[in-house]
Amino acid sequence: MRTDLLTAPVDGLDEALAAVDAFDDALVAGLLRPRTSDGAGPEALAVAVAGTPLAARVAEAAGKAAAGAAGEDHFVALAAARTALLGSVHDALLIRVEQATGRSGAEGEPAAPGERQAANLLTAARAWLSDLARCGWQGLDHDVVSGAAEVVSAMLPDPALRRLATLLDGFAAELAASCPGTAMERVPVRRWADLWSRGMMLTVPGAAGAPPTxxxxxxxxxxxxxxxxxxxxxxxxxxxxxxxxxxxxxxxxxxxxxxxxxxxxxxxxxxxxxxxxxxxxxxxxxxxxxxxxxxxxxxxxxxxxxxxxxxxxxxxxxxxxxxxxxxxATGPATAPLDRHPARIAVPVFLEGYSAGTEDDGTVTFTVSGTALTVDTDLIPVAGPLTPRAVATSSACIGLLRWDAGTFGIQPLAVETTVRRKVVAVHAGAWAGGTEDKVGVKGEKAATDTVKVLGERAGRLLRK
Amino acid sequence: MSNWERSSTARVVPPARPRKLAKVPFVELADGRLQGVVSSGSDIGRVYVSSVAAGSYAFACSTNNNRPCGGARGSFCNHIAALVDQAVLQYGPERVARYLKIDLPDGEPDASGLRQAMALTRPAPDDAKAAAAVFSRFLRHLAYLELAPVTTPLPEMQFFPPTRAAA
Structure with missing residues (x-):
């Protein structure tokens, strides 16, 4: 793998992300009140997509948002502009990945989504997301966050709405744990803007659901x-x-x-x-x-x-x-809406690297002079793979990912030497069951949990 | 701005820690309260809905049929004590203390330390009548067990990485 290509600058990346960041920063304080016209916030998005088919709608939406008068359709337009910008970032990064791995992606665009979902629930979800955009992360309180519960509960049973429901459920839990917004010491600015815009896009009927082709x-x-x-x-x-x-x-x-x-x-x-x-x-x-x-x-x-x-x-x-x-093997295509840097997860095989651990505990693989960060926090506790095994490994199957400005490796399995023998350790080794003591204990605890909840549900749920 | 603030997959909420659910099947930090459901020690069909408000520590405890708990007149009853203990197991003492706005006593915080710190302020009973809302959140929680798994793509989960960090 040409790891040197993964650390080289990507043309246009900083400019695209600067526009995204400007909008994300505006969501911290919220879009309820008029903003001073400074070219930042929603305006930066409009400028960035000025040469695209989105230009007119986003310019109008940015104008309304700057005046503190944005409606739901305007929020959707802003989310679309942000999604398109990150889509271009995704594409540029993926080209870099293809150059580094020597693997080509599939030609052409995937089939357009077909399914249409219950419009009233999508409308309710959009209303909640619009409330969030108005109050901003600093304006979060329990009232605005709890607005998600009813929508999510109504959506979850319908498999066709599972994508949006699961997203909003996880998002709302983070927001609830961070209430009140005024007391937050730091804000996950890009993350929450990502979840917000993705949620907004999925409220457009027909946006979710990739048909088998x-x-x-x-x-x-x-x-x-x-x-x-x-x-x-x-x-x-x-x-x-x-x-x-x-x-x-x-x-x-x-x-x-x-x-x-x-x-x-x-x-x-x-x-x-x-x-x-x-x-x-x-x-x-x-x-x-x-x-x-x-x-x-x-x-x-x-x-x-x-x-x-x-x-x-x-x-x-x-x-x-x-x-x-x-x-x-050839890589797959990516659906237009799924083009986001967080979606990049390209299987790679690495060997012949030197594994090292920095003072802060960060594990790196140095391949032909270039150090790649290994995100050991992505190794699930539900398996035998450990950061230690990764740090002493000689070969690794991993997913190449990109986040917060850098490429990194998520280890899925490593070969490491134990008592002079090479052994393979897989993160997913317990997927089918395990006799490992920690694994058995974890499974037993979950069985008991489900049993207690099931018993309580039997007594209380349908009365 | 730090990498955390410009990360799409920044970890915001650590996962719950495993605990035994027999006595307290449901605990959550939500709606500005520590709230949950405590199984009755004597009647298998009865549960108590208990809560403590953040900041004021105003407390409430009643059965799911809205009968007040006899033990929760002037101070925390045993159900509320069990709720605090299990919340500390599930979320860790720091997160519970932060949510309830408890000034942590010196040294290693634990459940009894949190309970004592709240009791010292002589909290009053809560008039908010949240029991029905808490109970319905518990039922909503139970309903998660009945939702069917799917094998259709869920690309949104790419935004929710696991973490090894404990609560």
Whole structure:
């Protein structure tokens, strides 16, 4: 991998992010009151998209926002401008990733989303997000934050609304924990603007939902499991190389399962919520391939998993997959709305680096003179992989990510030497179950939690 | 501005710590209160809805059928004590103290220290009548168990990384 390319400046990146930051900073104080015209805030977004089809709508929205008179449609236009700018940042970064990894992405644009969702709930969500924009992060109080609860509860049961519901649920929990806004010592300025604009975009009917555009038949070779969670949701996503049975070029694909959860189900206990719904988790945990028959797949490389289209295959060592199959696989396309730097998660294989630990505990891999930061905080506690194993590793399967101005590695698995023998340690090793003491304890705790809540629900919920 | 403020995946809320739910099935820091649901020690079908307000420590405890708890007349009852103890287990003493605006006693803060610090201010009963709202939040929480997992893509979860940091 040409790691030197990952630390070189990207043309236009700073300018695009400066416009994003200007808008994000305006959301700290909120857009309720008129602003002095200083070219910052919403105006910076309008200037940045002046040469695009969004120009007129965003200019109008920025003008209204500067006057403290923005309506919901204006907020949507501003969110769209911000999303477009970060989309361009995403594209520039991805080109850099392709140059560094030598892997090309898919040609063309993915199919447009098709499903339409219940418009009244989307309208309610948009109203809440508009309230947030008006009061600003510093103006947060329990009244404005609690407005999300009813909308989220109504949306969660509908799988077609799950994306927006899960986003708003996690967002509202962060806002609630940070109330009142006046007492906040620091504000996650970019993050909350990201969540806000993404939420706004998803309130546009038809924005969410990637339709399957084909089917996959062939061999699936798992590389690793990426676990994501907020207090009341969890997702396990398997990154894999798919080798089509028709002999066409291998592709990078993903398959995920996600579930809402009570906030008291944590750690290793999360696997048991997800495990029953995707046989691939057990296969990935055991180091096995799977044989797919007619599994629906989107242009974005997402398998719409259903156990009926898959059966367990031969054992397949992810490190062999990473060494042999990964370099030949092509990457997927990204849907226009999903173009955001946080979405970049490109499977990479690294070896021949020197792993080091800096004074502040940051682990780095130095590859041909360039140090790449390893985000060890992304290693879930629900697995045997530890920052220590990563810091003493000699080979790594990871996801190349970008955040806060720099590329970094999220380790999914490493090879490390224990008593003079090379052993592989996988973050997702417990996905299919484990006999590890810590893992068993975590699963037992989650089983008990679900049992108690289930018993309480049985007595109290339908009375 | 720091990297944290310009990070899309900055960690804002640490995950809850595991605890046993048998006695106190539900605890949350929300609506300006520490609030939750405590199982009755004697009647398996009864629960108490308990709360302590941030800042004033105004307290309330009643059954889910709105009968006042006999123990919570002049001061914290055993249900409220259990609620504070379990909140400290779930969120850690610092986060509970910060949310309730308790000036931490010197040394290592613990649940009994927090309870004592609040009791010393002689808090009054809460007239806010939040029990119904708290109970409905508990029912909403229980409903999460019944929501079906999905295998359709959820790209929004890319914004919610795990963290090894404890609460």
């Amino acid at each position: 084909g089917t996959a038949t062939g061999r699936l070779l798992p590389l690793g499991v990426d676990l994501r969670e907020h207090a009341t949701a969890a997702q396990a996503q398997v990154h894999a190389v798919f080798e089509p049975a028709d002999g066409s070029a291998p592709r990078l694909v993903r398959a995920g399962v996600s579930a809402p959860k009570p906030d008291t189900v944590v750690g290793a206990g999360i696997w048991q919520l997800l495990r029953p719904h995707m046989s691939l988790l057990a296969a990935a945990g055991e180091g096995r391939s799977m044989d797919l028959t007619d599994m629906p797949v989107t242009d974005e490389g997402d398998l719409l998993w259903s156990d009926g289209h898959a059966r367990p295959g031969e054992p397949a060592d992810p490190f062999a997959t990473a060494r042999v199959a990964l370099p030949t």
